Amino acid sequence: MPKTIKYIKQVKRPLVRPCPCAVDHISCGYINISHILGCPYNCSYCFLHTYYGQEEIVVYDNDEELLAQVADYMVKADKRLRLGTGQYSDSLALDKETGLSKKLIELFAGQDKHLLELKTKSAEVDHLLALDHCRRTVMAWSVNPEALARSEELGAESLAARLVAAKRCVAAGYPVAFHFDPIIYYAGWDNDYQAVVDLIFTEISESSIAWISLGALRFQPELKELAANKFPSSMIFKGSLCFEVDKMRYPEQLRIELFNRMVGLIRGHSKTVYLYLCMESPKVWAEVNLGNCQNNPYQGYFDYSRKTKIQ
Numbered sequence: 151m152p153k154t155i156k157y158i159k160q161v162k163r164p165l166v167r168p169c170p171c172a173v174d175h176i177s178c179g180y181i182n183i184s185h186i187l188g189c190p191y192n193c194s195y196c197f198l199h200t201y202y203g204q205e206e207i208v209v210y211d212n213d214e215e216l217l218a219q220v221a222d223y224m225v226k227a228d229k230r231l232r233l234g235t236g237q238y239s240d241s242l243a244l245d246k247e248t249g250l251s252k253k254l255i256e257l258f259a260g261q262d263k264h265l266l267e268l269k270t271k272s273a274e275v276d277h278l279l280a281l282d283h284c285r286r287t288v289m290a291w292s293v294n295p296e297a298l299a300r301s302e303e304l305g306a307e308s309l310a311a312r313l314v315a316a317k318r319c320v321a322a323g324y325p326v327a328f329h330f331d332p333i334i335y336y337a338g339w340d341n342d343y344q345a346v347v348d349l350i351f352t353e354i355s356e357s358s359i360a361w362i363s364l365g366a367l368r369f370q371p372e373l374k375e376l377a378a379n380k381f382p383s384s385m386i387f388k389g390s391l392c393f394e395v396d397k398m399r400y401p402e403q404l405r406i407e408l409f410n411r412m413v414g415l416i417r418g419h420s421k422t423v424y425l426y427l428c429m430e431s432p433k434v435w436a437e438v439n440l441g442n443c444q445n446n447p448y449q450g451y452f453d454y455s456r457k458t459k460i461q
Contacts, residue, residue, distance in 0.1 A: 153190055155244075157211040165216050166223045169237050172395050175429050178363075179453030180267075181231050183220060185210055185250055186239035191271060192304040194381040195332055198238070200370045207239070213250055217257055224264050232451045236269030236290070240306075243272045251278060259284040265451055269329060271306035273315035279322040288360045289319040290327035293350070295342035298334060302384060309346065313353050320358045331365030331428050333408055335389050335400060344415050351419040359420070360448050364412050365428030366405045368397040394431075402434055409438040417441050424448045 165184045171177035188207030189198055210216060220233065235241045245251045251268055258266040259282055269290040291312045299309050316326050328350060333343070367386060374387050391398045413425060425440040442449065
């Protein structure tokens with residue numbers, strides 16, 4: 151059954167604000183544009199199951215105010231920023247109905263300092279391909295092995311469809327990005343993830359990839375009970391998990407091993423693509439060698455100075 155969509159024109163909190171990050175974990179400096187709260191997809195691991203009414207999607211229906219807040223935030227920024235709509239919903243799953251991405255792409259095309267990132271598990275890109283984006287928008291896809299996409303990302307497009315959409319965006323001149331988040335650990339996981347990495351670099355030229363992020367499975371403790379009822383066949387809660395700071399996570403040493411293995415797989419294809427970790431502890435950052443080039447053109451869009459949670 152489709153989720154109910156409720157449209158509102160007023161909110162109390164700012165619509166543009168830094169992405170929250172766990173206490174004592176390193177933020178990547180992403181700035182969230184809060185256009186939609188809730189997602190039409192049903193990923194078993196998604197924090198939105200515990201964050202808001204599970205079967206309702208709230209859409210902020212005042213594009214003029216939102217665009218004004220985005221423009222104001224960019225003008226006042228003293229450094230280069232990555233802003234995007236992919237934190238509290240999928241950036242493109244409802245975009246044909248809302249039409250916001252076109253307006254944001256056109257807004258960002260009119261300046262040369264900041265980047266817009268549209269992160270999705272959708273393949274709905276046709277309506278954006280002809281826009282004059284001036285390469286100020288990065289089209290990004292969350293990716294997992296096909297078997298996990300089928301079992302844990304219900305309603306979302308297949309991995310193959312996401313990569314076809316990415317290829318179409320590259321042909322239209324957009325830089326693209328990929329998010330291995332969450333990486334899910336199970337027997338044989340590295341072989342499955344290697345297949346995804348190999349496929350990405352087979353289908354997408356290295357020079358077209360702006361960045362790739364790595365994030366390990368993490369979730370609020372209360373998600374386990376909710377998901378046990380909603381996703382009875384899910385495998386994500388069967389691994390070795392422990393409570394760390396505010397979420398259930400794999401132990402730090404296991405995360406370090408997962409990330410170093412993923413870095414090795416990616417660096418086997420590219421020595422230049424920018425890599426970063428999502429919501430990770432300083433210890434994990436210290437133990438994972440991402441191998442980034444110091445002169446990478448995208449490095450300036452990442453700010454790792456904030457390590458506390460936005461209240």
